[in-house]
Amino acid sequence: SQTIHQWPATLVQPVGSPLSLECTVEGTSNPNLYWYRQAAGRGLQLLFYSVGIGQISSEVPQNLSASRPQDRQFILSSKKLLLSDSGFYLCAGSAGNTIYFGEGSWLTVV
Amino acid sequence: GQQLNQSPQSMFIQEGEDVSMNCTSSSIFNTWLWYKQDPGEGPVLLIALYKAGELTSNGRLTAQFGITRKDSFLNISASIPSDVGIYFCAGQLQVGTSGSRLTFGEGTQLTVNP
Numbered sequence: 001s002q003t004i005h006q007w008p009a010t011l012v013q014p015v016g017s018p019l020s021l022e023c024t025v026e027g028t029s030n031p032n033l034y035w036y037r038q039a040a041g042r043g044l045q046l047l048f049y050s051v052g053i054g055q056i057s058s059e060v061p062q063n064l065s066a067s068r069p070q071d072r073q074f075i076l077s078s079k080k081l082l083l084s085d086s087g088f089y090l091c092a093g094s095a096g097n098t099i100y101f102g103e104g105s106w107l108t109v110v
Numbered sequence: 111g112q113q114l115n116q117s118p119q120s121m122f123i124q125e126g127e128d129v130s131m132n133c134t135s136s137s138i139f140n141t142w143l144w145y146k147q148d149p150g151e152g153p154v155l156l157i158a159l160y161k162a163g164e165l166t167s168n169g170r171l172t173a174q175f176g177i178t179r180k181d182s183f184l185n186i187s188a189s190i191p192s193d194v195g196i197y198f199c200a201g202q203l204q205v206g207t208s209g210s211r212l213t214f215g216e217g218t219q220l221t222v223n224p
Contacts, residue, residue: 006152034212042196044153044214090152092212097141097160097202099212101152 002027006091006102013109019064019078021105023091026072033074034092034099035066044090050074081109116199116215124223129186131197131218138179139201143212144171147196156197157184189222196220 003026013019025031035047046059048066056066063082067075074091086109091102116133123129133142141160145153157168159175159182166173172185182201186193199215 004152042217042219044198046212049211088150092152098143098155098158099200099202100155101145104150104152106150 002031002093002095002100004091004093004100004102006105008105009103010106011108013081013107015083015109016080019076019081019085019107021076021089021091021107023074023076023093023102024072025074025093028072028093028095030071031093031095033068034094035064035074035076036090036092036101038088038090038104047089048076083109085109114199114201114213114215116218118218119216120219120221122221122223123189125189125191127189129189129193129220130183131199132181132183133199133201133215134181135201135213136180137201137203139203139213140179141202142173142175142182143200143202144173144182144184145198145200147198147217149195153198186220189220191222191224194220194222 006023032051034049036044038044048058050056050068053068064078089105092099114133114135143158144156146156147153157166157173162179163177164175170187196217196219198217200212202212
């Protein structure tokens with residue numbers, strides 16, 4: 001089965017600083033990859049998804065961007081963080097009908 | 111767009127009791143998934159359902175894919191304290207080459223009193 005690795009686990013960044021969250025997938029090739037944000041332990045909001053290298057679809061307009069430089073690597077970035085970017089970010093991957101999640105990254109923008 | 115209604119939003123039960131939660135949708139799905147999330151961690155897949163009418167068990171957990179493809183339920187029998195967490199349903203509809211899109215319910219917060 002596939003395994004999703006996500007880091008860093010926690011991050012405290014000042015407003016206006018850049019962001020990079022990284023996600024890698026093991027156990028499968030050519031997965032679909034996703035970035036979700038979760039507010040207050042409920043409700044997962046899809047931010048980006050990718051069906052292949054260099055192919056990124058954005059679900060909601062926001063201050064974030066995503067990139068997929070390699071088949072099993074998915075990166076969530078920002079050039080200048082806002083306070084409202086704080087939250088719990090989850091990477092997920094699928095090959096077939098089942099989607100698996102990473103352990104999540106807590107981002108606090110101060 | 112697609113929406114999932116998950117209920118109840120929260121449950122407070124005694125250890126040993128059975129639990130039931132469900133999700134309904136305004137649209138059909140090809141797959142229903144049930145996840146459990148512990149605090150500060152990512153959701154972990156509990157049960158995946160791929161066929162209308164399918165009934166699947168995983169230990170004390172049982173889930174069913176509704177015949178109409180618009181609903182699913184999850185039952186937990188003989189609850190124990192480690193069942194505490196947030197349970198999410200998710201519906202999946204494969205959309206051509208655009209990837210498998212998941213729609214999540216808002217979650218059911220389960221508290222088990224010993």
